[in-house]
Amino acid sequence: MPAIHAYVAFGSNLGDRAAHLQRALQRLQQVPGIESLRHSSFVESAPVGDGPPQGPFLNGVAEVQTTLPPHALLAVCKALEAEAGRILPARRNQPRPLDLDLVFYGDARIDTRELVVPHREWHRRAFVTGPLRELGVDLDARPRHEPPELLDTPAALAARVGDWLAGDCTIGLVPTMGSLHDGHASLVQIARGECDRVLATIFVNPLQFGPNEDFAAYPRDLAGDLAVCRAAGADAVFAPSVAAMYDPAFCSHVAVGAAADGLEGALRPGHFSGVATVVARLFALSRAHRGYFGEKDAQQLAVIRRMTRDLGFPIRIVGCPIVREPDGLAMSSRNVYLGAEDRRAATVLHRALRSACEQFQRGERDRDRLVARVRAVVATEPRAALDYVMLRSADDLAELPPGPVDGGRLLVAAKFVDGKRPVRLLDNMVLPS
Numbered sequence: 001m002p003a004i005h006a007y008v009a010f011g012s013n014l015g016d017r018a019a020h021l022q023r024a025l026q027r028l029q030q031v032p033g034i035e036s037l038r039h040s041s042f043v044e045s046a047p048v049g050d051g052p053p054q055g056p057f058l059n060g061v062a063e064v065q066t067t068l069p070p071h072a073l074l075a076v077c078k079a080l081e082a083e084a085g086r087i088l089p090a091r092r093n094q095p096r097p098l099d100l101d102l103v104f105y106g107d108a109r110i111d112t113r114e115l116v117v118p119h120r121e122w123h124r125r126a127f128v129t130g131p132l133r134e135l136g137v138d139l140d141a142r143p144r145h146e147p148p149e150l151l152d153t154p155a156a157l158a159a160r161v162g163d164w165l166a167g168d169c170t171i172g173l174v175p176t177m178g179s180l181h182d183g184h185a186s187l188v189q190i191a192r193g194e195c196d197r198v199l200a201t202i203f204v205n206p207l208q209f210g211p212n213e214d215f216a217a218y219p220r221d222l223a224g225d226l227a228v229c230r231a232a233g234a235d236a237v238f239a240p241s242v243a244a245m246y247d248p249a250f251c252s253h254v255a256v257g258a259a260a261d262g263l264e265g266a267l268r269p270g271h272f273s274g275v276a277t278v279v280a281r282l283f284a285l286s287r288a289h290r291g292y293f294g295e296k297d298a299q300q301l302a303v304i305r306r307m308t309r310d311l312g313f314p315i316r317i318v319g320c321p322i323v324r325e326p327d328g329l330a331m332s333s334r335n336v337y338l339g340a341e342d343r344r345a346a347t348v349l350h351r352a353l354r355s356a357c358e359q360f361q362r363g364e365r366d367r368d369r370l371v372a373r374v375r376a377v378v379a380t381e382p383r384a385a386l387d388y389v390m391l392r393s394a395d396d397l398a399e400l401p402p403g404p405v406d407g408g409r410l411l412v413a414a415k416f417v418d419g420k421r422p423v424r425l426l427d428n429m430v431l432p433s
Contacts, residue, residue: 001067002067004065004066004105005065005104005106006064006065006066007061007104007132007135007137008073008100008101008102009059009100009103009131010024010025010061010100011045011057011058011059011060011096011127012057012096012099013047013057013058014096014097017058020084020097021042021058021060021098023084025037025039025062028064028077028080031076033068034065034066035066037064038063039061040062040130040131040135041134042058043059043060044057044058044059049092051092051095054094054095059127059128059131061131061134063135070105070110074102077100078100080098081096081098084098085097102115103118103122104117104118104119104122104142105117110167111160111167112164112168113169114168118143118145121145122142147233147236148226148229148236149236149237150226151236151238152240152241153240154240154245154285157285158285160236161285161286164196164197169196170196171195171196171197171288172197172198173199173201173286173288174188174191174199174292175200175203175282175291176200176203177202177203177204177205177333178202178203178219178221179218179219179220179225179333179336180224181331182323182331183330183332184228184294185228185231186232186294187292187294188228188229188232188233188234188292190292191290192232198235199234199235200229200236202222202225202237202239203238203239203282204220205245205275207246207253207274207277208270208278210271217421218333219333225239238282238285245281254277254280254311256273257306259305262399263299263388263390263392263397263411263413264299264300267387272299275303275304276304279291280311280313283308283315288315289314289315289316290315290316290317290318291308291317293317293318294319294320294321294322295320295321295322295428296331296426298397298409298411299397301317304317305317305395322427328347328350328351329350330349330425330426335423337421337423341418342417345384346425348377348381349425349427350427352373352375352377352389354429355373355374356373356410356431357410357432359373365404365406366404367391367404370391371389371390371410374410374412378414383416386412387413387415388411389411390410390411390412391405393408393409394408405431407430408430410429410431411426411427
């Protein structure tokens with residue numbers, strides 16, 4: 001293959017730092033496939049990141065002309081790190097005798113589990129940008145990684161996913177309808193801790209709205225949503241138009257069965273079919289390994305789990321804990337519509353669920369008395385118009401017979417009408433073991 005100009009950032013903050021760097025540069029120049037090497041001056045810099053207290057680094061950048069493929073050059077760098085005494089794999093932001101990072105490899109863009117080029121952080125690190133300028137690199141002409149990447153068509157998503165899969169990445173999918181808050185951010189953060197790449201989706205799905213529901217008025221703030229995804233660690237956001245998701249001839253819908261019976265399914269006919277249809281399409285487009293869904297929408301989670309098993313999607317569904325405001329209110333995109341008095345009143349849902357759970361801990365086991373306890377607490381708040389209270393099986397929400405129970409999930413829904421329009425809120429809680 002023709003020779004490529006590549007740039008390798010180097011650093012050391014353990015032992016004889018200068019000796020580690022000089023030996024690594026000498027060894028790198030001797031590697032077959034490295035045709036030439038020149039390097040910047042050494043510069044001292046403070047550690048970055050959230051690692052333990054540690055001493056300053058010596059840093060610099062080497063320019064190499066090489067016929068090695070990028071992953072082979074990476075392997076050489078890892079071998080030199082190990083030779084210098086670095087224990088691999090290494091935790092991030094730890095002291096180290098030698099650190100070698102491939103910053104650029106010609107004009108290539110690489111996004112695999114082992115290697116991302118251009119390096120994600122090169123433009124944010126003065127100990128990299130200064131040496132690059134010294135070597136004559138035009139920094140303005142170099143691409144900068146500014147996640148999350150915004151994808152707005154299935155074709156663009158397929159291309160990015162294809163790169164990730166070719167690079168042996170595990171993909172975490174976080175489907176949302178936007179208007180993101182800390183609850184959504186927690187899903188992205190959990191996915192970030194478990195997957196190599198995280199894809200969030202922002203799509204207000206018309207199929208799951210009934211004729212008298214708030215599709216047109218549903219809050220939309222793409223710029224704000226991207227900021228939430230960026231802070232939480234998403235690699236990409238898929239935000240298609242309705243036309244991109246459903247062409248004019250679209251006619252395939254997923255039917256849902258017992259998991260959608262009662263609760264929201266009874267009050268919102270067709271809702272869960274719309275949810276299942278869009279989620280199935282997102283599973284197919286993303287080819288994700290794991291899907292992350294909040295437990296606040298417990299029935300939705302049960303429907304998706306059932307659909308995933310029934311249709312054989314090769315994806316693991318991960319239910320994530322409810323995120324609450326300091327006063328207990330479950331976070332929801334619809335909370336912004338609550339008037340001041342209704343916002344205060346809405347905490348009754350959490351208080352009611354907690355009260356029944358406390359009764360359960362004290363020995364109450366009767367299904368109907370636990371449900372009655374939730375109803376009684378909600379009834380103390382005149383602004384709350386109760387839709388339902390149910391005690392169901394904790395995971396699949398199957399109905400529980402009257403009489404004693406050994407666990408389950410309490411679910412409640414109520415309307416609050418003080419604000420610009422009625423706001424319907426859901427909450428649930430698992431009986432403590």
